[in-house]
Amino acid sequence: MIHVNDEMKQFHLTNGKISYIFHVMKNGQLGHLYMGRALHKEGDYSHFQAYDNPAPYSTHVFEDDPSFSLETVRQEFPVHGKGDFREPASIIVDDQGEFISDFVFKSFEVVEGKPELDGLPAAFGDKGSVQTLKVSLLDLTANVGVDLYYSIFADLPIITRSVRVVNKGERSVKIERLMSLTFDLPDADYEMLHLSGAWGRERHIRKRKLEQGLQSIGSIRGSSSHHHNPFLVLKREETTEHQGESIGVQFIYSGNFLAQAEVDHYETTRVSMGIHPTGFQWKLEPADSFQAPESVLSFTKEGLNGLSHSLHDFQRHHLINQKWMERERPVLINNWEATYFNFNEEKLDQFIDEAKDLGVELFVLDDGWFGNRNDDTTSLGDWYVDRSKLPNGIGELAKKVKASGLQFGLWFEPEMVSPESELIKKHPEWVIGSVARSNTLGRNQRVLDLANPEVVHYLYEKISAIIEESDLDYIKWDMNRNITEPYARSVRNQGEFFHRYMLGVYDLYERLTTNYPHLLFESCAGGGGRFDLGMMYYAPQAWTSDDTDAVERLKIQYGTSLGYPLSTMGSHVSAVPNHQTLRSTPLKFRGDVAYFGTFGYELDPSQLKQEEREEIKQQIKFFTKHRSLIQQGKFYRLKSPFIDSETAWMVVNEDRKKALIGWYQPKNMPNPPGNRVLKLKGLDESLIYKVNGHEMQLRYGDELMERGLALPVEFNGANHQAQRAGDCQSIIFELRSD
Ligand code: DGJ
Numbered sequence: 001m002i003h004v005n006d007e008m009k010q011f012h013l014t015n016g017k018i019s020y021i022f023h024v025m026k027n028g029q030l031g032h033l034y035m036g037r038a039l040h041k042e043g044d045y046s047h048f049q050a051y052d053n054p055a056p057y058s059t060h061v062f063e064d065d066p067s068f069s070l071e072t073v074r075q076e077f078p079v080h081g082k083g084d085f086r087e088p089a090s091i092i093v094d095d096q097g098e099f100i101s102d103f104v105f106k107s108f109e110v111v112e113g114k115p116e117l118d119g120l121p122a123a124f125g126d127k128g129s130v131q132t133l134k135v136s137l138l139d140l141t142a143n144v145g146v147d148l149y150y151s152i153f154a155d156l157p158i159i160t161r162s163v164r165v166v167n168k169g170e171r172s173v174k175i176e177r178l179m180s181l182t183f184d185l186p187d188a189d190y191e192m193l194h195l196s197g198a199w200g201r202e203r204h205i206r207k208r209k210l211e212q213g214l215q216s217i218g219s220i221r222g223s224s225s226h227h228h229n230p231f232l233v234l235k236r237e238e239t240t241e242h243q244g245e246s247i248g249v250q251f252i253y254s255g256n257f258l259a260q261a262e263v264d265h266y267e268t269t270r271v272s273m274g275i276h277p278t279g280f281q282w283k284l285e286p287a288d289s290f291q292a293p294e295s296v297l298s299f300t301k302e303g304l305n306g307l308s309h310s311l312h313d314f315q316r317h318h319l320i321n322q323k324w325m326e327r328e329r330p331v332l333i334n335n336w337e338a339t340y341f342n343f344n345e346e347k348l349d350q351f352i353d354e355a356k357d358l359g360v361e362l363f364v365l366d367d368g369w370f371g372n373r374n375d376d377t378t379s380l381g382d383w384y385v386d387r388s389k390l391p392n393g394i395g396e397l398a399k400k401v402k403a404s405g406l407q408f409g410l411w412f413e414p415e416m417v418s419p420e421s422e423l424i425k426k427h428p429e430w431v432i433g434s435v436a437r438s439n440t441l442g443r444n445q446r447v448l449d450l451a452n453p454e455v456v457h458y459l460y461e462k463i464s465a466i467i468e469e470s471d472l473d474y475i476k477w478d479m480n481r482n483i484t485e486p487y488a489r490s491v492r493n494q495g496e497f498f499h500r501y502m503l504g505v506y507d508l509y510e511r512l513t514t515n516y517p518h519l520l521f522e523s524c525a526g527g528g529g530r531f532d533l534g535m536m537y538y539a540p541q542a543w544t545s546d547d548t549d550a551v552e553r554l555k556i557q558y559g560t561s562l563g564y565p566l567s568t569m570g571s572h573v574s575a576v577p578n579h580q581t582l583r584s585t586p587l588k589f590r591g592d593v594a595y596f597g598t599f600g601y602e603l604d605p606s607q608l609k610q611e612e613r614e615e616i617k618q619q620i621k622f623f624t625k626h627r628s629l630i631q632q633g634k635f636y637r638l639k640s641p642f643i644d645s646e647t648a649w650m651v652v653n654e655d656r657k658k659a660l661i662g663w664y665q666p667k668n669m670p671n672p673p674g675n676r677v678l679k680l681k682g683l684d685e686s687l688i689y690k691v692n693g694h695e696m697q698l699r700y701g702d703e704l705m706e707r708g709l710a711l712p713v714e715f716n717g718a719n720h721q722a723q724r725a726g727d728c729q730s731i732i733f734e735l736r737s738d
Contacts, residue, residue, distance in 0.1 A: 001013060015038070015153070015157075018152075023049065029104055029105070032076045036245075060083075077146065087272060089179045093174045102139050104139075112127040122160075123151065130152065138168070143168045143170075147163070149161065160297070170286050175283075180294060184269065185268060193232075193304075195560070197559075201555070204555055205640075221482035222482055230257045231249070233249075234261060248299075250296040280496075296533070307562075331362065331600055332474070335604075345389065348390075354605035354606055360601065363408060366411040369410065371418075381424065381448070383459075384462075407473035409476065413478040427458075432447045442484070445481055449504075454490075459508055474519065474521075475512075477521055523535040523541075526546060531544065550590040552580070554647045557596060565635065571594040573602070591615075595623055596662055638678060645669065647666075659680070660732065685702035
């Protein structure tokens with residue numbers, strides 16, 4: 001997969017699906033040649049570099065060769081201060097205060113498999129399925145080395161990249177900026193897509209045309225954030241869901257990030273992704289090294305849905321814990337929206353019995369079971385049970401849950417501490433915050449210094465004691481505020497704080513997942529504030545959003561699917577009127593939306609009417625019947641809630657004999673057009689599918705994809721039934737070919 005042309009100093013990573021080609025330029029720096037659909041592995045592609053393009057007044061590297069200017073060449077690891085005026089991959093300051101670097105090629109090495117990254121989540125793969133190229137560069141003056149790692153995965157149009165900086169000199173240097181990925185595209189004829197929003201409306205798809213200058217997304221909140229997801233797509237204007245070019249970059253990281261496209265005055269585009277340089281500065285003493293997080297790059301000509309398939313497959317086989325990929329995720333019920341902080345043992349006993357009767361498999365006790373926590377002002381950090389609510393302790397509650405045949409899960413917010421808590425009194429030095437200034441609260445809480453190994457150790461001990469006492473099956477790991485006054489006493493150079501904090505979070509996750517491998521983690525950050533590949537490496541599912549309103553969820557889940565598979569999206573049915581939007585939607589509609597994720601409930605079963613109870617039992621039966629299809633299948637987006645008045649999507653299993661289709665109409669349509677059909681995707685055109693088990697409805701795959709699946713009569717034509725159906729209609733179709 002990795003082909004090196006020694007003579008031409010050219011590196012070509014290809015697996016028949018993607019080609020990524022770069023070379024050593026005249027000045028020893030790396031130049032980018034190509035990224036796209038696979039090209040012949042034997043080819044020499046050095047002519048892709050536009051050397052002979054002297055621009056008037058441009059800088060030139062060699063006195064006697066004005067044709068070679070860093071302003072006009074396309075680069076792979078662009079440096080600062082040597083004549084390229086676009087944003088660089090790195091800024092490294094030497095002990096004289098010089099911001100100038102010049103990284104030139106030194107050596108390379110090809111290794112089978114995928115090396116791990118020190119202390120960081122990263123993609124994995126065995127020797128037969130991944131190859132890694134390590135290219136070593138050196139700044140001869142500063143004596144600083146840079147190792148670039150490129151891994152290519154058999155059968156996937158995916159390349160991962162990461163960077164390590166090594167101080168080989170005798171004096172310290174400071175890294176001010178270090179992008180994990182940079183490459184220059186030859187044109188700027190792209191639209192940029194990203195997933196942005198806010199709490200309660202995370203990961204809406206945004207689109208803009210690339211223009212000269214910088215267009216970027218990022219976070220400096222200490223988490224990847226609700227607001228921008230560490231994921232950027234560049235697509236051609238003509239690219240649709242199902243055909244055309246698109247490029248996707250993702251970051252295996254959960255902290256501050258920057259992702260950007262810079263279009264220069266010659267309409268070339270530099271794509272960069274890495275730790276956000278704002279507030280970042282890493283000091284490297286002699287012999288020290290710094291490992292930047294890994295980034296993921298994908299290219300497809302099969303449209304946005306094709307891009308999603310590559311990313312989903314990559315995550316499923318090379319990032320998510322394989323045990324959890326294979327194991328069916330439990331249907332859960334979470335008491336948060338049912339009780340908030342207001343529960344006791346008696347209430348929970350009843351809750352558990354009723355949940356069991358509904359067919360739920362896992363009971364999750366959310367916030368409020370510890371310390372003295374009756375609202376969100378106290379007790380974070382005091383991880384022992386609140387005996388006034390649970391007089392017999394958490395172990396006894398767990399026994400009852402297990403005796404009823406359910407699994408047991410608990411909520412933690414390990415990274416936080418309440419100003420009113422025992423922990424803060426005992427260890428004020430463990431709290432992040434300014435010494436001289438006032439400190440900002442967020443949800444009435446402060447942030448613990450996870451950069452401090454003592455804090456990580458304390459949390460590990462506290463959490464593992466509860467895991468053992470209650471024989472836990474599941475943990476929901478929440479994180480409910482952004483980080484302000486980022487000053488930690490444990491850190492010498494404060495520019496290192498944010499990244500060291502993330503390393504502490506990952507360390508805690510690593511210890512817990514290693515020592516309790518049976519535990520299922522669901523990550524959460526006030527809903528979907530840390531829905532990223534860093535978290536996904538440890539927690540195979542994430543609470544997609546605090547917004548459980550099914551109409552809003554159409555957008556949130558649809559947008560999320562652009563970058564992440566269904567098996568990662570926590571999606572629950574909650575009570576109506578919905579607590580976030582006050583909207584009432586039919587139970588059927590709520591279930592039909594929530595099926596497409598890791599399914600569960602977020603309501604009080606004792607408040608259900610008998611017919612709702614029966615309907616929920618049926619929903620759970622239906623979901624568990626199709627669970628492996630939903631978790632493992634290929635997801636196709638059919639109609640977008642961002643464009644159409646309807647939403648539709650479907651999931652198809654590997655042998656294409658089973659499919660499940662969801663169609664949703666949030667607003668009723670008067671006098672709808674006749675013959676409404678939904679064109680399906682991903683089926684086998686020569687197979688005959690039975691629709692919803694009806695012997696009379698047998699349809700060939702080609703008909704279903706070319707002409708479409710007809711919507712039932714009540715949604716077609718000037719039909720009075722359609723008017724009566726009201727808002728929030730949905731249909732789930734099952735296709736089966738025996
Ligand atoms: C925010 C989460 O997203 C909710 O689901 C819930 O766990 C609350 N925190 C509890 O405080």
